[in-house]
Amino acid sequence: MSAAGAKAAVGVFGEQLVHDRLVEQGWHVLDRNWRSPARDCPGELDLVAVDPDGVLVVVEVRTRRGEACGTALESVTPIKLRRLRRLFGVWWSAQDARAKVRHAGGARVDVVAVQVQRSGPCRVSHVRGVG
């Protein structure tokens, strides 16, 4: 596998892991790897889900294999957060009226960091309500 392929594979692995965990915890996933159709606001939302309390959540998954380039949580900068919020707006406007009524109770952005260990299980930290 090429280096770029390996990098993408780590990302996919992390997203799958987080998806499975959230579903296990009773989350209802609405969208996975949703790509923005808007040309002025390109990008992807890893997960859009409804948590057990019924709140709409945009989940950004960060997966890292080492800390050499900073930790997974550190890699979420204010600029990336701003982009996530904009993307969420695009996603929201693409929903039908009924969904909008259903989720009118508000929304938040969570970041889930997955630290892949050389051996043993991954370390997962879930930071709620970052923006």
Add this chain to the structure above:
Amino acid sequence: MGLGRTLCAALVGLDGHVVEVEAHVSPGLVQWVVVGLPDAGVLEARDRVRSALIASRQAPPQARVTVNLSPARLPKTGTAFDLGVAISVLAAVGQVPQSVATVGHVGELGLDGAVRAVPGVLPAVLGLVRAGVQVVVVPAANAQEARLVPGLKVRGVRCLAEAVALHRGEPWEPQDPRPQASAPVGPQAGSPSPVGDLSDVVGQPMGRRAVEVVAAGGHHLLMLGPPGAGKTMLAARLPGLLPDLDDEDALTATAVHSLAGTLGVPRLIRRPPFENPHHTASVSAVVGGGNGLPRPGAASRAHAGVLFLDECPEFRRGVLDALRQPLEQGVVEVQRVRGVARLPARFQLVMAANPCPCGNASAGSRGAACRCTPMARRSYLARLSGPLLDRVDLQVDVPAVTAARWAQAEMGEPTAVVATRVAAARGAARRRWGAVAATNAQVPGTLLRSARHRPASRVLAPLVSGVDRGTLTARGFDRALRVAWTLSDLAGRESPGADEIAEAVAFRTLAATA
């Protein structure tokens, strides 16, 4: 996750104010926020502290870090908060005990975790002690300086890991390669480098006498003379005649030089400092100023010592006028939007001037004739404003040294001999005035003219007639009387006689003719 706090000090002028540094580590994205009126230098602490933590084997918190510097209204400048910020963050995550809340921290951090020396440690520590702080942690390079302050425990550290070990009560062994705290940079001490002896000065009996008198009485002095006559030599030898500074003056002078970054060797300045700013100096260079934290100017660095203005008519008018406040009040007030910084500036002013732009106008110079127009001559000394000159008690001619004088020049008295006389005269003055004034120059006019100290009217006659004729102002009367007291102290007399009065008047009249 939690809250950690410790103490730092912010400097406003020369006053150290206690600043509480609070760090809150809370769930959230990794982010460092510093609030509480920090300037750019304090904001940079975020990045330095983060790197220093990593270098000291302390993982920076994977969470939101909020650092608050309180009181928030006090502007904070500089890099001396780094160590306090790092320690408060470590206290918040439980890496050091919460007891650091009562410990003062001063120091800049290097990216390798080294604790670097900062200017102004002495006034900062003084401020902490006054607020009741009993233990301070300072850069090892500043520890000696901080120990000049009595009444507290000073711990010098070379790196952040050492500070952490200190707070945990663990032994600390330096690791290799250990962070190198660079030696404090800056020019060597503001205290005088070994100055020449008074016996080096050839001839100039008047000049010598004047220097002795101002040393004994704390008066200000103006010397007029052609280039090369020895004005600068005389001025540079004045600090040698002055006595050692007392404890309070020594601490203040050392604090000023610590703040200015001119305290080379960290020890108490005991000898009167000597400052001779160049005549191109700006107002802020002389009286202090600059962005943010006002830096002491030459006037403050000369506190308890001598401020020498060579070629004083060449100084900008604004610079000379700015000296009026310190001459009058002994302090400099630097006005800023956010407040007033007060810096001590009680110095003895010594000015030297050529009599005209070409410098040869005085009668003593024969060879080179003065080629200045009468107008140029007149306007040259007129640049010294009246109010400034009026505060100068002694004005003397320092004529060119003639060849005959030069050849036969017998050695003048050395500094040590004159300094003994000066010390005796100062002692007499102190006994007479008590707590009112340390030197004759500081005696209030009312006390000077009071029945108890007023010399016989027969003796005062020349002064009184001078006031009557208008050659002497009311203030000039007092000033001449003060000089007369110094002359009588030097002569070992009880009170000034006719001779002293006459000499004092002679020392004043130069400005009237110039």
